[in-house]
Amino acid sequence: MNTAGWLLTESGRQPWIVQGIMLTKNGISPTLSATWIWISLIAFIVLYGTLGTVDLILMLRYSRQQLPSVRAEAGADQPVPAVLY
Amino acid sequence: MNHLIPFWFILIAILWTGFFVLEGFDFGVGMLHSAVGRDEAGRRAAINTIGPLWDGNEVWLIVAGAAMFAAFPGWYATMFSAYYLALVLVLASLIIRGVAFEYRGKRDAASWRRTWDVCLTVGSVLAPLLIGVALAGLLHGLPINSAQNYTGSFWDLLQPYPLFTGVTLVLICALHGATFLSLKTTDDMHERSRQLARRIAPFTSAAVIGFVIWTHVTYSSTFFLNPIELLAILAVLTAVWLVYDQRDGFAFAATTVTIASCIVAIFVGLYPNVMVSSTKAAYNLTVYNTASGGYSLKIMTVVVVILLPVVLVYQAWSYYVFRRRVSKQEFQAQEPSPTAVPAGAARPSPDGAQSSASDPA
Numbered sequence: 001m002n003t004a005g006w007l008l009t010e011s012g013r014q015p016w017i018v019q020g021i022m023l024t025k026n027g028i029s030p031t032l033s034a035t036w037i038w039i040s041l042i043a044f045i046v047l048y049g050t051l052g053t054v055d056l057i058l059m060l061r062y063s064r065q066q067l068p069s070v071r072a073e074a075g076a077d078q079p080v081p082a083v084l085y
Numbered sequence: 086m087n088h089l090i091p092f093w094f095i096l097i098a099i100l101w102t103g104f105f106v107l108e109g110f111d112f113g114v115g116m117l118h119s120a121v122g123r124d125e126a127g128r129r130a131a132i133n134t135i136g137p138l139w140d141g142n143e144v145w146l147i148v149a150g151a152a153m154f155a156a157f158p159g160w161y162a163t164m165f166s167a168y169y170l171a172l173v174l175v176l177a178s179l180i181i182r183g184v185a186f187e188y189r190g191k192r193d194a195a196s197w198r199r200t201w202d203v204c205l206t207v208g209s210v211l212a213p214l215l216i217g218v219a220l221a222g223l224l225h226g227l228p229i230n231s232a233q234n235y236t237g238s239f240w241d242l243l244q245p246y247p248l249f250t251g252v253t254l255v256l257i258c259a260l261h262g263a264t265f266l267s268l269k270t271t272d273d274m275h276e277r278s279r280q281l282a283r284r285i286a287p288f289t290s291a292a293v294i295g296f297v298i299w300t301h302v303t304y305s306s307t308f309f310l311n312p313i314e315l316l317a318i319l320a321v322l323t324a325v326w327l328v329y330d331q332r333d334g335f336a337f338a339a340t341t342v343t344i345a346s347c348i349v350a351i352f353v354g355l356y357p358n359v360m361v362s363s364t365k366a367a368y369n370l371t372v373y374n375t376a377s378g379g380y381s382l383k384i385m386t387v388v389v390v391i392l393l394p395v396v397l398v399y400q401a402w403s404y405y406v407f408r409r410r411v412s413k414q415e416f417q418a419q420e421p422s423p424t425a426v427p428a429g430a431a432r433p434s435p436d437g438a439q440s441s442a443s444d445p446a
Contacts, residue, residue, distance in 0.1 A: 029166040031234045040173045047177055051184055058191050085129065085136050085186050 113262015115209025159375030167235035182208025221250030226363035
C-alpha cells in the first residue's frame with residue numbers, strides 16, 4: 001500500500017516535479033549520462049531484488065516454524081542484557 | 086551579504102564532522118569485528134557494542150546531505166551529479182552493511198553468518214573510503230564549467246589526493262573503532278582490541294601526517310600549517326602514545342579529536358569555496374554563488390536552532406543508556422540463538438523496543 005501511494009503521487013504529479021513550479025524535464029541533471037542512470041538502475045534492481053528475495057525466504061521460514069512452547073520464566077528477575085543482534 | 090550563509094557552511098562542516106566522529110568508530114567496529122571476536126559469541130559481542138548506536142550515527146550523514154540540499158542547492162546539485170556513480174556505491178555499501186546487522190542473526194548457520202560478516206566488513210571499509218574520496222575531491226578540484234556543471238567522467242574523480250584521503254579515513258576509522266572496542270569489551274576481546282589498536286596506530290599516524298601536509302599544499306601556498314592541521318597531527322601522535330600506554334578512555338578521546346580535526350581541516354581549506362573547479366578558478370562554486378535565498382535560510386535556521394539540541398540530547402541519552410561494556414559471556418549463555426526464536430516469543434523487552442526504533446523510516 002505504501003508503495004502504491006508513492007506511485008500514485010509521483011505519477012499523478014507529472015509533468016511537474018514540483019507542482020506548478022518546475023517541470024520534470026527541467027529538473028534533470030544536464031551532465032548525467034543515460035549510461036550512468038542505467039548502471040544505477042540495474043545496480044539497485046539487483047541489490048533490492050536479492051535482499052527482497054532473502055527477506056521473503058526468511059519470512060516464509062519463520063512463518064512455517066512452530067511456536068515454541070511457553071518457556072518457564074527462568075531468570076525473569078535477572079537483568080536483561082541489551083542484546084539486539 | 087547574508088551572515089546566515091557562513092553559518093550554514095559551518096553547520097554543514099559540523100554535521101560532517103559529527104558523522105565521522107560517531108559513524109567513524111562503528112565503521113571501525115564493522116571492519117574489525119571478525120578480528121576482535123574470534124568465535125560466534127565474540128563476533129556478536131563486537132557487533133552489539135555498536136548495536137544500539139550505529140543507525141543513529143548514520144542519520145548524521147543524511148542530515149548533512151539534507152542541509153547541503155536545503156542551504157546550498159547549487160553545491161548539492163553539482164556535487165551529487167558529479168559523484169553520481171560514487172554515491173550509488175556509497176549507498177550500496179551502506180545498504181549491505183545495515184542489512185548485515187539485521188539479517189546475520191536470523192538464521193543459525195555458519196555460512197549464512199559468514200556471508201553477512203563479509204558484507205559488514207566490506208561495507209564498513211568502502212563507505213568511509215568513498216566518502217573520503219568525495220569530500221577531498223571538493224578541495225582538490227574537479228572539472229566544472231561556467232554553468233556549475235561537472236564535465237568529467239567517473240575516472241576523473243579518482244585523483245591521487247582524494248584517494249589518499251579516502252585511505253587515510255579508512256585507517257582513522259579502523260583505529261577509532263579499535264579504541265572504541267577497547268572501551269566496550271571485556272577479557273580476551275578487550276586484549277585483542279588493544280593489540281589491534283597498537284598494530285593500526287603507526288599506519289594511521291603516518292597516513293594522517295601525510296594527509297595533513299597534502300591538504301595544506303592543495304589549497305595554500307603558505308609554509309606553516311594552520312592550527313587545525315597542527316591539532317590533527319598532535320592528536321594522532323597523542324593517540325599512538327595513549328594506545329601504547331593502554332589508556333583506553335584517553336586513547337578514544339584522542340582518536341575522536343583526530344578524525345574531527347581531519348574533517349574540519351578539509352572544510353577550513355575549502356572555505357569560502359564549496360567545490361573547486363580545476364578548469365578555471367573563476368568557475369569555483371562558493372558559499373555565495375550556491376546558497377539558497379535569505380528567507381529559506383532564515384526558516385531553516387529557526388528550525389535547526391530549536392530541533393538540533395533536542396536531537397543531540399536524545400542521542401547523548403542513548404549513549405548513556407548503552408554505556409556498559411559488552412562481554413562475550415552474555416552471548417555464550419543464551420542457548421541456540423535468541424533471534425532464531427520467532428518474534429514475539431519470550432523475547433527480552435529491550436529487544437522489542439529497540440527493533441522498532443531501528444526500523445528505517
